[in-house]
Amino acid sequence: MRTNTGLWWLLSAFFLLMAVVYTTWSIIAHPDLPWYNGIEWVGSVALLFTALMGALIAFYIGRVHQAQGGELPEDTLTADIDDGDPELGEFSPWSWWPIVLAFSAALGMIGLAVGAWMMPIGIAVFVVAIVGWVYEYYRGYFAR
16 A cells, blocks of 8 residues: 555646646746736646645545555565455356346436437336346346
8 A cells, every 4th residue: 555655646746746837838838918817727727636636545545554554465575366355246247137237328328318208218227127136146047
């Protein structure tokens, strides 16, 4: 985590430097305008907020690292691959329900683009897909 914290602080410093360079360059590029009218505000503010968001993430990761009191397996040179391999849950490689769920999302997006009459169809397919995905272990070949 120490490396992650350092990388986020480095990114934050980079974006802060780029915000200063971008703002200065924008002022220099428009010598005929007053300095406050020469600034391109959208890019300057976006770069500044990107630096602030990077600093927020770096601060958070640093505090979590201090509170944790130890190193992650990824930070230890003697760690094995299995040390950092947590149990992520149970996934069904044979399940077709995620595809049906994606189809319902596609129907919803098409309903937004084409016409509102398709939105209830997409919502109905969504409900069927969610119910099917939740209850796929209760019926059929893979029932428990």
